[in-house]
Amino acid sequence: MRITCSWLTLMGSAALVAPAAVRAADATVTAQAPAPVDGEAGAVNGLYPLWEQTGILHRPGAFQIGYNHAQVGLGRLQLGTEPILDLHGALNLQAKVALWRGDRLNLALVLGVYHLPTAAESRTVGNLYPTGFTNYEPVWLIPISLAKSVRLGERLALHWASTLLLSTSNAPDHRYAAGGQTLLLDLAATPQWHVRLHGGAEGWPVETVAHAGLSFGYVGRYLYASLGAGRRFPLDGEPANQVLLDGGLLFP
């Protein structure tokens, strides 16, 4: 496995530098934003990779550094990367822009850029998580998601993401556009403890896969962790399990 220079460092630096300036410059935005809700930081990201997104952003100046996500809130903008992918050489960056912030409804546009080096599937520590994906040329992935988050009650929230995935490469077989829809239903037992149902269908028309999953999460003031299991049902393939995993530190 090659450890590469990751966006993590950049994000960390940005987070350390940004808060005061951003708070000052974005005072109007923060004034209009709803008051932070306990446990809301846990709803900033989905767990199902690439396709599951939410309309929630980190509050300005807040940031997180974790297994799947290192992100910083900059008002209506949030920047981030997925450190675990960076560590494998798949450098990536995501930007999330808040389109609408309401008491019940939040809308965000999420744009990601992932660079997968040649033979990305081989850049693992062992050889025990074989994947269907292989590439003989570098591949760029650009997922564009419209994420909608609706608060359905004190305990219940629904996150719905509609994603267009653009793939480009020198290899013709990696040039395509694919779409997907995901739903994430979040039930809070307490502000900290959550259970989440995951579902969706993605990859159409290239390789259509449906997925369903269940995960449990904890979101404290400084710590968050999620663990669950999913099952993928490719239309033309064989079903498979998927681990849903994240965790890390929050810097509110």
Add this chain to the structure above:
Amino acid sequence: MRRLALCLLLAAGCDTGYGGFLDTIPVVDQHPEQPVQVFLAIDGLSRAAFDKARADGAFPDYSAADLMTFFPGVSDYSWMRILRAGQTPGFEIQYYDPRRNTLVNPGIPGVIEHPLKQGVADPLPCYRRFDFLGDGDLWTVQGYTDPEGALPSTLDAMFNVLAARGRSQSHFLGYLMNVDVISHHGGFARAAAMLVEIDRRIREFQGRHPGRFTFTLIADHGNAHQVAELVDPRQLLREVGVTPVEALGDPAALEAIPIVHVRVNFVSVHTAPGQRAEVAARASRHRWVDLTAAPLEGATEGRRFAVFRQGERYAFQQRSDGTLLVEDAAAWAILGVKLPVDADGSVRLTEQQAFAATVNGPYPDLFHLVASAFTNPTVLFPADVILSLRDDVASFGFHLPGTDDSLAVDGFHGALSRASSLSVVASQTRSLPPAVRADDLGDLFPALAPP
């Protein structure tokens, strides 16, 4: 061990998330009309177990050939050699480094490292070559403790990867450990039954993807399928007057280093070059030993080797063009090798003639197996002498603390005997000759050993 633990943690932590991400990327079906050639590498698939499974209705549409595996027949070495994947230091994880005059990876830690390091954290190049090796970090633990229970989920995972990789690859190389483990732990009948189940699952899979996938089974070694007495090679050497040591000293002393690592029915032994013949001759007289083999001095051209039985030496020379000069050819009949004898008592054989002379005998492909055991470049530090134990005897390898030695005694491999070494290659893709050398699999199926 600390480094290994760190690697395991990294493997578990990193690869889960990364693999999960890659799995969600759509893959274009690049050749919907082209069949995918699947090579299923079944560790420890013996010809006998395959034949039993076939008698029970499995693999009816496969062309099958005897597969002449290697001496010693042990997995890591065999897969490295079959797939032409590079070089290993020794035949096993524990090996003797003559440059440092020391044993590397000795004892229980070395045994523990075997499934963890080679299986999980830092696989040998041959195991990196498999498109599917195992399903998750616990695959070796589950596979060793409950090979039958672990099989369904392992096959599920393999078929999932196969169906996905089949969209972009024209061939696929999968690995299954379970048959080898059940052959060691559970015996012949359960190994054959597992093969029947594997065939059933393959047919189910093919039924879901009609005309898309053809399968070829390959293997690394056979299995004697005999309950074995576990013995200590050090005791064996002592009883024939050879001092077992862990580092070589005086070249004139009759001493040797036996590799005692995992349970197999061979023992690789290191000794001073001048002592090879004597150690091999003495060890061959021991009741636990069937044959011994060693390289000899005194070749007129090429290399000279000998097989010993009961202290008697049967020698042959291998020339650089591959032809053999078999000395005292008539004497080889005692090993089941019947040869035409020249006037001087010897016989000259081409590679093909040597293969034909032994292929159906009690020691298939004997000349090639013995010569290549000491010359094939897959192993950096080959043994000086190799003991081929009886089929019902195995080197104990290790004693697990807190347990007796009743675990994993149901069948072994590694020796020169037909049962230990004979495996099978079976294919839905092409017809096969009656017998195939494992060394030739890469030529027969170029996808196995790309240049």
